[in-house]
Amino acid sequence: xxxHTAWLGTSQTLASLLHDPPHGLLRQAWExxxxxxxxxxxxxxxxxxxxxxxxxxxxxxxxxxxxxxDASFASLAGVISSGCVLAAxxxxxVGMPVEETATAPYTDGRHLLSHNGRVDLTVPxxxxxxxxxAPVPDSxxxxxxxxxxxxxxxxxxxxxADAVAEVVVAAGGRDxxxxxxxxxxxxxxxxxxxxxxxLSYRVSGGENTGVGIGADMEVGxxxxxxxxxxxxxxxxxxxxxxxxxxxxxxxxTRNVIVSNLT
Ligand code: GLN
Numbered sequence: 396x397x398x399h400t401a402w403l404g405t406s407q408t409l410a411s412l413l414h415d416p417p418h419g420l421l422r423q424a425w426e427x428x429x430x431x432x433x434x435x436x437x438x439x440x441x442x443x444x445x446x447x448x449x450x451x452x453x454x455x456x457x458x459x460x461x462x463x464x465d466a467s468f469a470s471l472a473g474v475i476s477s478g479c480v481l482a483a484x485x486x487x488x489v490g491m492p493v494e495e496t497a498t499a500p501y502t503d504g505r506h507l508l509s510h511n512g513r514v515d516l517t518v519p520x521x522x523x524x525x526x527x528x529a530p531v532p533d534s535x536x537x538x539x540x541x542x543x544x545x546x547x548x549x550x551x552x553x554x555x556a557d558a559v560a561e562v563v564v565a566a567g568g569r570d571x572x573x574x575x576x577x578x579x580x581x582x583x584x585x586x587x588x589x590x591x592x593x594l595s596y597r598v599s600g601g602e603n604t605g606v607g608i609g610a611d612m613e614v615g616x617x618x619x620x621x622x623x624x625x626x627x628x629x630x631x632x633x634x635x636x637x638x639x640x641x642x643x644x645x646x647x648t649r650n651v652i653v654s655n656l657t
Contacts, residue, residue, distance in 0.1 A: 399483035399509040404621010409472035416629035424484040429627040436484035439498040443507040444477035445582040483509040497536035503546040510538035512574030584647040
């Protein structure tokens with residue numbers, strides 16, 4: 396399994412998000428604390444971020460080497476700042492290619508997506524509607540195929556959270572052994588799922604209202620400086636909230652909503 400993380404809020408350097416926290420993504424590459432499947436994430440890493448004043452398409456940096464082996468990235472990360480970042484370290488699923496194009500984040504030119512998990516390759520192939528005009532996956536990695544299914548739903552006009560939830564529930568229904576923690580952003584909101592792996596979030600500079608709303612157990616959280624959504628907490632500080640399995644998180648710069656997927 397992989398570990399992934401996303402930040403939405405005030406502008407921060409990539410290093411302050413990924414390298415500096417004591418249990419941030421860099422540390423999680425070699426010593427994850429909550430990963431349920433696998434022990435180390437050494438098959439590649441990637442970061443994507445938005446620079447809306449320059450262009451709408453997010454920038455990406457992906458390599459098929461361990462994050463700790465790329466000192467040049469660590470150097471760049473100290474001076475690249477963004478208000479929306481999504482990054483992942485990879486432990487390739489058995490049988491999947493180890494190559495840059497199989498490494499998250501994937502993009503359709505507007506969104507960034509990471510998949511922590513596995514799914515039978517026939518499932519996303521079956522969910523791609525029609526072959527003509529279907530998005531062409533970057534790689535034959537299961538995660539790249541899942542990303543293509545999400546891109547197709549979005550291109551057909553679905554809202555981000557609806558597209559992600561629909562694809563996860565459909566894929567989970569077709570493969571009972573699938574693990575489907577997706578993390579997706581469009582630069583102004585973060586959408587994440589839990590389906591077989593861990594996920595936590597923390598709001599900085601805001602207040603957790605802790606309101607249980609109705610039977611679907613939504614939790615509303617007001618955001619101040621920003622929100623971090625991560626496979627596991629990047630430090631032992633206060634404020635981290637763990638999701639249950641089979642949940643959907645939708646965060647923007649105003650609040651975080653967590654609901655049940657099924
Ligand atoms: N199945 C994906 C891959 O091979 C994700 C793996 C993971 O979550 N470790 O990259």
